[in-house]
Amino acid sequence: MDTPYTFDLNNPDFIPDRYDNHIRRTLTAMRGQYLDTAAFEAMLAADDQLLYEVYEFHRPHEPGELLHGISIVHPGKVGDEYFMTKGHFHTVLDTSEVYYCLKGEGYMVMETPEGDWAAAELRPGKALYVLPRWAHRSVNTGAGDLVTLFVYPGNAGHDYGTIEQQGFRKLVVERDGRPEIVDNPRWGSKQ
């Protein structure tokens, strides 16, 4: 596309009325990421459930561009752990990202290679700035879809491998019917 464009994010689903790419991640894509591996295998054997979807616009992967789209994490849990995205560092570590929550409830769980971590609540109307160097993962703690708009630099790239190897330092699990952020006992080990 060589002219500026708009797109509509219509209630209640917020699926853009036009997009170039639709990514669907099922349980299979999350192997090794959930703490309760027995619950994961049992769920996978029953149904390779759809966990989250991303609608993207194709723009050149260049520093002057802003890549953007919509992320939808569906509700559910593997064991006690809520449905979530794979999570990633940016390949160019010193690049940031903005998220704007359109629907649902959850957390953005974040951490740096230096050992800092943070969890930001996501609610409709909340905007979040993910600083450079911070890995990020969306977690849906609600009963419906968690929908966010994201914007990040065109040259950022995605490093999924580091998280696949070491996981996130913190997990978001249900305790007594409520979300709680707990240490990941397997962090740093081969997942």
Ligand SMILES: [Fe+2]
């Ligand atoms: Fe990102």
